Amino acid sequence: MDKTAWHPAGPAPAARLNPAPQHALLYVDDVTLEYATPKRTVQATRKVSFEVDASDRFVLLGPSGCGKSTLLKAIAGFVRPTEGQIRLDGAAIRAPGPDRIVVFQEFDQLPPWKTVRQNVAFPLLASRSVGKHEAYDRADHYLEKVGLADFARAYPHMLSGGMKQRVAIARALAMQPKVLLMDEPFAALDALTRRKMQEELLALWEEVHFTLLFVTHSIEEALLIGNRILLLSPHPGRVRAEISAHRFGLHSQGGADFQATAARIHRLLFEHDHEPAQRREAA
Ligand SMILES: Nc1ncnc2c1ncn2[C@@H]1O[C@H](COP(=O)(O)OP(=O)(O)OP(=O)(O)O)[C@@H](O)[C@H]1O
Ligand SMILES: [Mg+2]
Structure with a gap:
């Protein structure tokens, strides 16, 4: 808001009296992503929708090939949706931009x-x-x-x-950036270094409160890093559920609640093929 536009002696602007509803920072709305290969079209995701709020640590979790990286690339602006729309801070994403930075798994x-x-x-x-x-x-x-x-x-x-x-x-x-995109950034590290990097990332987030969209296929990593976790079905990726992981942190690994939630996520990912395609858990 342009502060100079409101004179203190004049009437308060409407926005002050009736604050606008909070909007999510990132909207992924019914997004289908495809690759055209010489022989056929490969569908990477099908009608995926989710919202990320500012300062979320939002995790995309799903099996290999379910379209996690493709979704991240679409948000980064490298892949155009064949259906649906992605909006960041109110503007449709059409190309890469400095407001979205990707950290990949590779060290090079x-x-x-x-x-x-x-x-x-x-x-x-x-x-x-x-x-x-x-x-x-x-x-x-x-x-x-x-x-x-x-x-x-x-x-x-x-x-x-x-x-x-x-x-x-x-x-x-x-x-x-408005959102930091991380695609399995620690997957190629040894277990001890990976753990240390997870701790450091969380400590950094505590300090800076950046908005994070983090891709992994590790259930444990998702629970440690995320405050919200979107579960994607096997190829082509569709939303299977959203899980709240607010209550878990570095100290919770191995605890009964942590293990039970990990087991539930495993079931949702791999054993519930007959469940409705999308559901939201208020865990
Ligand atoms: N450049 C490409 N050309 C054609 N098909 C592709 C291309 N990149 C990915 N795909 C296909 O799209 C689907 C989703 O791939 P994607 O890499 O997004 O999955 P992922 O969830 O990131 O998997 P992983 O966990 O193994 O990294 C897969 O079936 C994959 O084979
Ligand atoms: Mg990937």
């Missing part, structure tokens, strides 16, 4: 000839959204947040897989 997301600091600052400089000084300030800020301030002048080949993912996360957050 960083140009090897740039230092860590240059890697983090690079997209900011390329997007011309800020000047050089601000870009490097932000790079330093987010490198510190992911615990890599001491490696700012190192090159990617000098880093472990986990450290490279930290750089990728710092680079993404430095862009201050």
Whole structure:
């Protein structure tokens, strides 16, 4: 709202008296996604709908091939829906933009000839959204947040897989996107490093409260990372259920409630082929 437009002595604007209803940040509305191959059309998702609120840690969970990555690519603007619409902050998504940044599973997301600091600052400089000084300030800020301030002048080949993912996360957050998209970012890490990265991501979220859309096919990871989890059916992906995971955190793994919810998710994903296609659980 333009604050200068309302004079304190004048009548209050209507929006102040009747606050507008809260709208979700991201709407995915009846989205069908397809790939045209030379022989046939492959349907990746079928009529998928969900909403993500600001500061959600929203997880897409489903078996291999159910269209999780394709959905993320569609939100990033790389794949156009054949049916339905995706809206971010009120605007239809038609192309990639700096308001949506993706962190992938692969460790080779960083140009090897740039230092860590240059890697983090690079997209900011390329997007011309800020000047050089601000870009490097932000790079330093987010490198510190992911615990890599001491490696700012190192090159990617000098880093472990986990450290490279930290750089990728710092680079993404430095862009201050409206939504951070993560596609199985820790799947290629060993179990201990993966666990540490999950902890760090949650600690970072506690500090920055960014909006996260996180893809995984691990039920445990979904429960640890997410506050909301969307379950997708096997190929082609349709919404099977939405689960609330607000009450779970790093401390809950192994607890009875955690295990029971994990078992329920497993059943919903794999054993309920005769259930209605979509249902919402107020767990
Ligand atoms: N470039 C492509 N061309 C044709 N079909 C594709 C292409 N990319 C993905 N697909 C197909 O679309 C479907 C969904 O793929 P997608 O990669 O989105 O699944 P996913 O849920 O991310 O799987 P995973 O958990 O294995 O990463 C699959 O059947 C896949 O074979
Ligand atoms: Mg995938």
